[in-house]
Amino acid sequence: MTADVTLSGVSHNFGDFRALTGIDLQIAAGEYVTLLGPSGCGKTTLLSILGGFLEPTSGAVHIGGRDMTRVAPAKRPTTTMFQDYALFPHMSLHDNVAFGLRMAGMGKAQRHAVADEKLAMVGLGTSGHKRPHEVSGGQRQRVALARALAVEPDVLLLDEPLGALDLKLRRAMQDELKAIQRQVGTTFVHVTHDQEEAMAIADCIVVMNAGRIEDAGPPARVYRRPATLFTADFMGEMNHLPAKVDGSGATTALGTVPADGIRPGAATVCIRPEALSTGAGTLDLGPATLRDAAFFGTHIRAHLTPEAAPGLTLVAHLPPGASAEPGTRLQLSAEPDAILVYPEDSP
Amino acid sequence: MMRAASWAYLILAYGFIYLPVMTLVLFSFQGSGLPVPPFDGPSLQWYGEVLGDRDVTDALIHSLTVSLGSSAIAVALGFCAAYGLARFILPGSALIRGLLIAPITVSYLIVGLGLLIVLTNAGLALSLLTVAIGHVVINLPLAFAIIYASMGAQQQNAERAARDLGAGELQVVTLVTVPMVAPAIAAAFFLSVTLSWDEFIIAFLLSRFDITLPVEIWSMLSSGLSPRLNAVGSVVFLVSVAGVLILELLVLRRRRA
Numbered sequence: 089m090t091a092d093v094t095l096s097g098v099s100h101n102f103g104d105f106r107a108l109t110g111i112d113l114q115i116a117a118g119e120y121v122t123l124l125g126p127s128g129c130g131k132t133t134l135l136s137i138l139g140g141f142l143e144p145t146s147g148a149v150h151i152g153g154r155d156m157t158r159v160a161p162a163k164r165p166t167t168t169m170f171q172d173y174a175l176f177p178h179m180s181l182h183d184n185v186a187f188g189l190r191m192a193g194m195g196k197a198q199r200h201a202v203a204d205e206k207l208a209m210v211g212l213g214t215s216g217h218k219r220p221h222e223v224s225g226g227q228r229q230r231v232a233l234a235r236a237l238a239v240e241p242d243v244l245l246l247d248e249p250l251g252a253l254d255l256k257l258r259r260a261m262q263d264e265l266k267a268i269q270r271q272v273g274t275t276f277v278h279v280t281h282d283q284e285e286a287m288a289i290a291d292c293i294v295v296m297n298a299g300r301i302e303d304a305g306p307p308a309r310v311y312r313r314p315a316t317l318f319t320a321d322f323m324g325e326m327n328h329l330p331a332k333v334d335g336s337g338a339t340t341a342l343g344t345v346p347a348d349g350i351r352p353g354a355a356t357v358c359i360r361p362e363a364l365s366t367g368a369g370t371l372d373l374g375p376a377t378l379r380d381a382a383f384f385g386t387h388i389r390a391h392l393t394p395e396a397a398p399g400l401t402l403v404a405h406l407p408p409g410a411s412a413e414p415g416t417r418l419q420l421s422a423e424p425d426a427i428l429v430y431p432e433d434s435p
Numbered sequence: 436m437m438r439a440a441s442w443a444y445l446i447l448a449y450g451f452i453y454l455p456v457m458t459l460v461l462f463s464f465q466g467s468g469l470p471v472p473p474f475d476g477p478s479l480q481w482y483g484e485v486l487g488d489r490d491v492t493d494a495l496i497h498s499l500t501v502s503l504g505s506s507a508i509a510v511a512l513g514f515c516a517a518y519g520l521a522r523f524i525l526p527g528s529a530l531i532r533g534l535l536i537a538p539i540t541v542s543y544l545i546v547g548l549g550l551l552i553v554l555t556n557a558g559l560a561l562s563l564l565t566v567a568i569g570h571v572v573i574n575l576p577l578a579f580a581i582i583y584a585s586m587g588a589q590q591q592n593a594e595r596a597a598r599d600l601g602a603g604e605l606q607v608v609t610l611v612t613v614p615m616v617a618p619a620i621a622a623a624f625f626l627s628v629t630l631s632w633d634e635f636i637i638a639f640l641l642s643r644f645d646i647t648l649p650v651e652i653w654s655m656l657s658s659g660l661s662p663r664l665n666a667v668g669s670v671v672f673l674v675s676v677a678g679v680l681i682l683e684l685l686v687l688r689r690r691r692a
Contacts, residue, residue, distance in 0.1 A: 161599045174596035178614040188600035239600060
């Protein structure tokens with residue numbers, strides 16, 4: 089079971105505080121979407137509006153073409169996997185998973201068969217008789233997932249589901265969530281503040297900030313060609329170079345880079361650390377001195393001071409085998425397609 | 436030396452608390468007609484006599500009915516009040532909470548007198564029903580306070596999940612909230628039963644022909660000391676102990692696990 093979701097002009101106020109402003113978003117049926125943003129950006133509020141726990145101040149929510157704006161959570165084709173799992177502590181895992189089916193009036197034998205099947209899907213096929221406090225945090229989370237999926241919702245809402253897990257378990261669960269989503273085909277909307285998690289898992293990342301959508305698109309596009317400066321910074325480390333745009337391109341202290349379609353005036357040129365390379369390249373950025381460096385296994389993260397602009401510090405990822413002695417003089421270059429230019433007053 | 440002193444202190448303290456009760460129980464097994472030393476038992480004759488006395492057995496049944504019934508009502512009302520105040524934003528909820536708990540500070544005598552005036556003016560004849568009403572009045576604040584304190588964010592999230600999975604409000608309360616706060620509900624119920632079981636003043640003021648066991652003991656006292664009284668008192672004590680034991684075994688132990 090799956091359905092598409094359309095949010096049109098959704099705004100929400102908590103008293104005087106404007107938590108969401110004019111959210112327009114289309115989610116295709118069967119898509120895995122992450123809502124990504126810093127704390128307080130409105131992503132959880134948006135999820136609550138999708139789940140029916142909050143009624144938006146204005147705007148409309150359509151799920152599978154039907155207007156759900158004012159429909160109660162129980163009557164929506166959505167279920168939520170809560171941040172703290174919210175399992176029923178007095179019921180066995182079995183009864184937890186079967187709860188939604190029991191509410192739908194399914195007979196005992198039938199709903200227990202479905203619960204077994206869902207528990208098996210999340211790898212807990214033999215633990216059905218246990219109580220939530222008898223299993224680990226990671227297992228509780230799987231139960232919460234099985235419980236939410238047992239009623240075969242059209243849309244599953246996940247509220248920072250991996251927040252309480254350690255890093256290793258988190259990575260494993262990301263893969264598993266994605267595999268399960270492929271298997272059941274349900275539309276997943278997953279809230280997170282971790283951009284690596286969002287990239288690992290999503291078909292589409294929706295970046296939010298201060299109650300607005302900054303950018304929405306596939307992970308590679310959002311990371312490599314972010315729509316706004318905020319998105320560029322939030323998706324990963326970014327070097328900023330003050331620049332001035334005119335007819336010939338964006339002029340920075342390190343040279344002029346192409347800036348097609350950017351209106352003239354003050355601007356910020358952005359380059360990711362891994363896009364800075366040493367030696368000759370298409371776009372020469374001049375010599376720089378290595379100030380310090382740290383070894384990260386897959387790369388060396390180095391702080392560089394360009395000779396043309398001693399006041400700037402650039403972060404570059406050097407190959408793991410490179411020599412990283414402080415004071416080393418390096419020739420910097422980049423490929424033009426890795427360079428991003430944002431006008432100064434871009435939102 | 437210090438060790439011996441602390442043991443002596445312990446024995447003295449417990450002796451101070453339990454000596455009266457132990458004396459009462461001991462002389463309920465007295466062989467002769469007066470519950471005073473020397474002890475010449477043991478004998479069960481006074482228990483036999485007491486359990487054969489219709490007045491006493493009736494009073495025993497009345498006490499059980501009143502304590503179980505009034506506790507059930509007090510706990511049900513206390514749960515409803517706690518659920519409403521813990522889950523919904525109501526105007527003046529701090530005041531409502533305060534007014535619900537305040538009767539704890541009022542003495543049973545005042546509650547009993549007040550109810551006596553109100554009930555007789557309302558034309559309600561004094562009976563076991565009026566005693567039960569009095570016990571609901573004194574036990575409701577306690578039941579409310581115990582159950583309200585156990586309602587936290589954990590239940591609230593589980594209730595939200597239940598609604599999300601399609602549960603109606605009644606199903607949320609019966610399948611999620613009540614089972615989750617069951618230890619508090621049981622604690623409130625057994626505490627309320629024990630308090631109602633040996634409550635005297637209100638039961639005395641608000642009853643007439645059908646009386647509860649403490650009132651029966653009071654009327655037996657007017658005919659002087661007798662091991663019969665000790666036997667009745669021991670039965671009252673035994674039931675209270677049973678209540679506390681059930682509370683401990685069923686509720687408090689499970690919570691620790």
